[in-house]
Amino acid sequence: MKHNNAKKNLLDTKPKKIAALVVMVALVLYLPKSGLLSPYLVRILTMISLYSMLSLSLNLLTGFTGLVSIGHAGFCAVGGYTSALMWQYLGLPWLVTAICGMIMAGVVGLMLAAPTSRLSGSYLTIATLGFGEIVKMIALNWQSFTGGPLGVNHIERPEFFGITLTTFNGGFFYLSIILTALVTLFVYRIVNSKMGRAFMAIRDDSLAATMMGVDVTAYKMKSFVISAAIAGLGGAFYVHFVRFLDPNTFNFDISIIIISIVILGGTGSIPGSFLGAALLISFPEILRFASEYRFIIYGLILVLMMRFKPEGILGGHSHRPFRLMKGVESYGN
């Protein structure tokens, strides 16, 4: 059964898969050093990688569990502020502050999920929006601690083994790739576990899931906490990358970009998150004339996808968890 599952993944056979992986890793490691890419392009690739991570986080919540959050930037802000302030007040290295940022975002996610888990649909969505705005207000008004509108400046770059990461030495690019790979692996494992099947059962029919013995509230909360923690990690990466953080860094626009990526790429599709991020982050850069219209285009994407392909470009293959044992044909196919 296990063997069967692994077989039907992105590529068909194992050697092919390993070869592809090796080629991709080599390419990725080579790219920033090759001189083919300007620092500007390395930066965009880093952003694509970051947004892939953020949309994987939202995809877990929205695509797999069916809970739509439009306040995801709030979790990024929690992670980002935790990391930046721990650096500022305690001088701790990035890895420590980022892990704390993740934990903090997870805790805040739990604090939001516990009371709101009985809300459904639109109510929950609006609650997340209110949450995002409240985070912003706290960051703005708690001036003695967060720096208020002054924000946090000159945030230190992460340092590993005595090497400071920059865009120019490709360090941020590698770090973002590693983080995204870890997150991808993590989300992939969750989705293909008992927990993931519970998430999808809740998404498809929470009443039926309850009947089947799934503790809907507990799993919703788990999904929220994991998603928030990943978003917090993204925030912690981002603030050390941009080296500047103020209450407007993670505003509603960021939440909209993340949800647009998930919906365009495909709800419930891991490769979809990558595709969505690549498309939506790069298009304002490629089509410079369109950058003025970028938010109109994000809006159009939401409307048109809902109208014509609500599951997204790569979404909608939710049969995998129900694949039956060898020799037994499921009647859908």
Add this chain to the structure above:
Amino acid sequence: MILQQVFDGLTLGIVYALIAVGYSLVFGVLRLVNFAHGATYAFGAHIAMVVVVSTNFGLFWAIIISVIMTGLMTMFMDRIALRPLRAKKSKGISALITTIGCSYIIQNALMIVFGSRSKWFPKIFDYGNFQIGNVLVKSTQVGIITVSVVLLLLLTFIVQKTKIGLAMRAVQQNAKAASLMGIDVNRVISFTFFLGGASAAVAGSLISGYYQIVNPQMGFIAGLKAFSAAVLGGIGILHGAVFGGLVVGLAESFAAFYIGGGYRDAVAFIILIVVLIFRPNGLFGKKVIEKV
């Protein structure tokens, strides 16, 4: 001092009520949070602004034109973006995401067409100020309160006493049954959107005439606050929306005065979260089982 805050808060609140009613109308009929409502409000204010600045119709006719155009715009939005979803029987969340998309489209289109900077708007009902006891009353505020109250009564009348209002309530109860009884459900929904858009346009014009300023981003925060108001009163219930609007307006006014200007926006969101947690159906709401 307190009375002054009460009065200023009530002025603000009655306008929030006017916006909140738009959320309630649409939610009542469709069980849909029309996220684009805030942007609609900004749209109405901009139409009134552009008519009054570029023609000599005067403010009154500018607002009338804005009401009609905004109403038609929201009907159009429903027709091209939301009706197909209903026809496909999409999930409720699809419609919500669609309205989020529409909101972004409207707001950013306003920015591109009118420029994103703040623009001047003529003062409305400008007949000077007078003092009642300790309270300074502006003629503008009196005008706004009067117009809003009249409109709220008119909306209540339409919903409670007219034939189309009866149809709206029927659709609210059970759309399928209403349709079997010969009610054109899509027409009723279009009309509801028109009413929502029109009331948002009036609210947008009144607020802009009060503060003498418009900008394309004005709808986001105002829309969110009005939504909090609608939820507080029980979304879908007209008098609940009015009550919620007044509470949010007062709370905001007091927060700005006693806690500090930086906190005023936070109050509405805190009310929103608290209500959603403890009483998601609002103060006047009946328990409804929502299955989205």
Add this chain to the structure above:
Amino acid sequence: MKKRIVLVALLSLLICGFAFANGSSETQKPVKIAVVGPLTGDFAEYGMGFKNAAVLRAKQINEAGGVLGGRQIEIVDFDDKNSGEEAASIAERIAGNKDIVGVVGHFASGVSMAAAPTYEEVGVPEISPSASHPDYSGMGKYIFRNNSLIDVEANETLNIASKVFKAKRVAVLAVKTDWGVTTADILINTLAKDHPELEIVGYEEILDGLTDFSSTITKLRSYKPDTIIVCAMYNILGPFANQYKDIDSKINLIGFSNAYSEQLIKLAQEDGNGIALPAIFFHESPEAKVRSFVDNYKKDYNGKIPSSLTAQAYDSLGMFAQAIEEAGSADRKAIKEQLYKIEYDGVAGVTYFDEIGDAYKTFNWLMIEDGKFTLIDKSKL
């Protein structure tokens, strides 16, 4: 299978897009200077001013034969939307483009400070015509400002309060942005001590983008001020003047040079009359070089009047041209070295940089009268 094809097709399309976007030609003769500011959004007025002024100055220099024996100056503009994130991204784009030798921008202090570390690291000279945060120019050797420090300007507002308005009770209103709170803090906690003739009676903050000031006005009025210093730009000062003067028309309002803009008069209408502010540049100054700048600017940009910050952007580009000419090279490092040595006689006065890259300036006092900015005659006070 179909999905994989879609995926591959889209990704290859993207890669082609990048290759296309990246493929600029190699042999450029002109010297490129970047102008960065908010070209869209509430502060577009300033960003467009930067761009227009720089384009105008470059045109004049080019018509006069360019720099370094005939090389033209080319302006490359970027829109940072007044956001730190955009600014940081643009800074890396500029830093990565070897043809760009200098940057005029960014607008807000916080935004400039988000971009500055990149300019410093790669070594791109940046002159901000507007950043006034005390820490900004100390961020590096390549970081300059062609604006006065905020404490100098804030002190001028207190001088206006006491000399022009004979103020006794002064309240301070600040917009809750980095610039607003820093300015108010310096004003109240450092500078007010040197002005025993007036008393700071109250302080209030407002959120940026807010349009309802009624509670704030009630609060401010409870302090019974005769003068209010508003640490905010035109987008707040304008409607604030409307709403405050509606209740109390006798109040004196003082702004800062970043509220010096035609938009202020458009937003405040007749309530703008009487607002005073300090500014380095004044567009109706009788000086010949100012007259010619203002006339040329109006001619090129259909009658628009340049503001103080626009003039400083105009001068900033002039400084780059002069530094390139005097250094005899369009090399980033050489330009930086030369900037520390130059003395530039521009439309906003004579400017030189100190060892950390701060400029020194003298201020005019302006007041809006009959819907126009007019110069206050300091000698008659």
